[in-house]
Amino acid sequence: MKTWLRLSVVAIGALIGVVAANFAQAQEPIRIGVLLPLTGPFAKNGIENWEAMQIARDMINERGGINGRKIEYVSGDATSPAAGISETERLITKEGIKITTGSFASPLAIAVSQAAERHGVFHWETTGAAEIITRRGFKHTFQVGAPARLYGQVAVDFIIEDLTKRLKKPLNELRIALLWENRAFGKSVGDGIRAYATTKNIKLVYDEGYDQFATDMTPIVQKLKDTKPDILVAISFPNDAILFQRKAKELDFNVAAFIGVSAGYSSPDLRNSIGSTVNGLFVSDFPPKVNPNVLKPEVRKVADEFYKRYEAKMKRPPAGHAAAGFSAIWALFTEVLPKAKTFQPDELRDIALKLDLPEGSLVNGSGIKFTNFDWKDNPKDAGQNLRASIGVWQWTAQGNEEVFPAKLATHEPVMVPLPDWSKR
Known part of the structure; x- marks a missing residue:
C-alpha cells in the first residue's frame, strides 16, 4: 500500500474513532x-x-x-x-x-x-x-x-405593611408571639425574626422554642393562651403543626392572625388533617404560584x-x-x-x-x-x-393564594381577623 494511502486510512480510522467517542459521550x-x-x-x-x-x-x-x-x-x-x-x-x-x-x-x-x-x-x-x-x-x-432569615423578614414585613391596616391597630399596640421548633431550620428562622423585629422596634410578647417531635402541645398552647397575642408566628414541621392546631382548637386558643412559616404549614396534607379550619391561615414560604x-x-x-x-x-x-x-x-x-x-x-x-x-x-x-x-x-x-x-400565601377554600408582596400576589388576603374556632 502506498504511503499516502496508508496514512489516509489511518487518519480516517482515527477520525472515525473520535467521532464515535464523541457520539458515545x-x-x-x-x-x-x-x-x-x-x-x-x-x-x-x-x-x-x-x-x-x-x-x-x-x-x-x-x-x-x-x-x-x-x-x-x-x-x-x-x-x-x-x-x-x-x-x-x-x-x-x-x-x-x-x-x-x-x-x-x-x-x-x-x-x-x-x-x-x-x-x-x-x-x-x-x-x-x-x-x-x-x-x-x-x-x-x-x-x-x-435563606432562613428571609422567611422571618417577609412575615414581619407582612405584619407591618398589611395586617396592621386590616386589624386596625398600630404596630406598637399589636401583641406578636413567636413559636419555633428548636432544630436547625426553626432556630435559624426564629433568630432571624427576633433580630429583624428588633430593627423594626417590635417587642415580642412570647418567644419560645419546642421539640418538633413533642407529642403533647398542651403546655405550649396554654402559655400562649395566657399571653393573649393578636398575631402568632409559628415555625413548624408537618406533624407538630397538626398537633398544635388540634390542641389550639381543643383549648379554644384564638388569634386575630396566624402566620405559619414553611414546612409544616405549607404541607398540602395539612388540609387533610385539620379540614376547613386551615382556611385563613397565612404561610410565609416559597410561593406556590405567583402572578404571571x-x-x-x-x-x-x-x-x-x-x-x-x-x-x-x-x-x-x-x-x-x-x-x-x-x-x-x-x-x-x-x-x-x-x-x-x-x-x-x-x-x-x-x-x-x-x-x-x-x-x-x-x-x-x-x-x-x-x-x-x-x-x-x-x-x-x-x-x-x-x-x-419568599412571600406570604394563604389557605383558602379554593386552595392557596399568594397575598404578599404585592408584585407576586394572586389574591387579596381574606378572613382577617381570623374567626374564632367556633365560627370556622
Whole structure:
C-alpha cells in the first residue's frame, strides 16, 4: 500500500474513532444524585419535591436533553441527617455521582452538602434554608432557595405593611408571639425574626422554642393562651403543626392572625388533617404560584406546563417547596449544565458564580445571583442565592393564594381577623 494511502486510512480510522467517542459521550446520560426523604417523618414533603423534580427531568428529556444527553436521576433516601450522609456517600462512591441535589429540609441539606463537599462533589441545594449551609467555607455548595432569615423578614414585613391596616391597630399596640421548633431550620428562622423585629422596634410578647417531635402541645398552647397575642408566628414541621392546631382548637386558643412559616404549614396534607379550619391561615414560604406578570414570557410557558403536569399527576396544585424544587432544578438544567464541557465541580462552580438572572427568571419568581465570599452582609458566605423569592400565601377554600408582596400576589388576603374556632 502506498504511503499516502496508508496514512489516509489511518487518519480516517482515527477520525472515525473520535467521532464515535464523541457520539458515545453525547448519548451517555447526565447522572444526578437526588437526596430527598422518601420515607420517614419528612416523606410527604420529600415526595412532593421528588415529583416536581421528575417533571422537570421529563420536560428536559422530551426536548432532547442537554446538548443531546438525557438526564438520569439516581435517588437516595435521606430520612435523617445520618442517612443523608450515608446515602450521599453511597451515590458518590458506589454510583460514581459527581452532581448532587435535594434535600428539602435544612438538617438534611446541612448533612448532604457536607458529605458532597468532603468528596469534592458539586451540590445544588433546592430548598434547604438554614444560614449555616453557605457559611462553612464550602466551594461547591449552592443554595438556590431562600435563606432562613428571609422567611422571618417577609412575615414581619407582612405584619407591618398589611395586617396592621386590616386589624386596625398600630404596630406598637399589636401583641406578636413567636413559636419555633428548636432544630436547625426553626432556630435559624426564629433568630432571624427576633433580630429583624428588633430593627423594626417590635417587642415580642412570647418567644419560645419546642421539640418538633413533642407529642403533647398542651403546655405550649396554654402559655400562649395566657399571653393573649393578636398575631402568632409559628415555625413548624408537618406533624407538630397538626398537633398544635388540634390542641389550639381543643383549648379554644384564638388569634386575630396566624402566620405559619414553611414546612409544616405549607404541607398540602395539612388540609387533610385539620379540614376547613386551615382556611385563613397565612404561610410565609416559597410561593406556590405567583402572578404571571412577574415572569419572563418564556418562563410563563414553562410554568404553565409544570402546573398542568403536576396537577394531573398529584390531583392538586403544588406546595411552595415543590414549586421551588422544580424552579431550582430547572435552573440547573437550563443555565448551568448546558454550558459545561467537563462537568467537573470546579467548572460547574465557575458557571454558577457567573449567573446573573433577574427576578422572574424562574417559575416561582426567583432570579439567581450567588455570593462568593464577597457579600458585605457576611463575607464568610458563599453559594447563597440573593435573588430567591419568599412571600406570604394563604389557605383558602379554593386552595392557596399568594397575598404578599404585592408584585407576586394572586389574591387579596381574606378572613382577617381570623374567626374564632367556633365560627370556622
